[in-house]
Amino acid sequence: MxxxxxxxxxxxxxxxxxxxxxxxxxxxxxxxxxxxxxxxxxxxxxxxxxxxxxxxxxxxxxxxxxxxxxxxxxxxxxxxxxxxxxxxxxxxxxxxxxxxxxxxxxxxxxxxxxxxVVHIDEEETTMVNAVIRALLKSKSVPEVLRILDYYMPARLFDGEGAAAAAHNDNEQNPKHPSGKDTVGMFLVQAMLMDQAEIVQFIIDHNGVDITAFFTKAVISKLYEVQNCSPILIKL
Structure with missing residues (x-):
């Protein structure tokens, strides 16, 4: 720990x-x-x-x-x-x-x-998203930022080497979500749950490439949820 x-x-x-x-x-x-x-x-x-x-x-x-x-x-x-x-x-x-x-x-x-709740027959990414939603429900914003920091391109807090370890693990297990993919999942779930501070953190610190990440499919999915509209407008 x-x-x-x-x-x-x-x-x-x-x-x-x-x-x-x-x-x-x-x-x-x-x-x-x-x-x-x-x-x-x-x-x-x-x-x-x-x-x-x-x-x-x-x-x-x-x-x-x-x-x-x-x-x-x-x-x-x-x-x-x-x-x-x-x-x-x-x-x-x-x-x-x-x-x-x-x-x-x-x-x-x-x-x-x-x-x-997530069904066992769902894809692996759906289960990962379920875990992320669970964390967003239970953790304070500072705690979530600490977790996110592990997967960010550049570490903002202490604990040198963890980001590199995540990168190496992804090279050994290419089917697992990469650090960038995980940050993207956090971003989508944070937007769906109207957690603006976490969304702002990811965007401000270049957790994802905004122009590449927000495809038509992603934006359409977010617009289906009413709470996401104000955040999308700000972006």
Missing amino acids: TKHSEGTSCTPLVVLLYCGWSYVLDGVQSALENNVPVVVLQGTGGVADALANVLETSKKDRKSSSGGRDKEWTGTVIDEVLRQQVKEEFTKVHEKGSEVGEYKIMQCLQKRELIT
């Missing part, structure tokens, strides 16, 4: 949930409680699919009758609809079910903003 002079760490932590039995929920819950993001690989079975499925339900707006009036609930609502689905999904993992396991899943949902 790389330490900096102020005692912070630039080493990003992300939990990848692949399949898994009920006992792995202890680690997932602990990670979320410590603000470590979790990327769930849907389609791998086990608690990964259970958590991914109930997460989608928890995001939906539902109505609950209270005092003769229908009340709109938005966000993570632990109601009977969700409880029943948690029970059904967990029974797929353990035939007899488990109240403890069901409770842990519902506890994880309380931190659903730190959970990102």
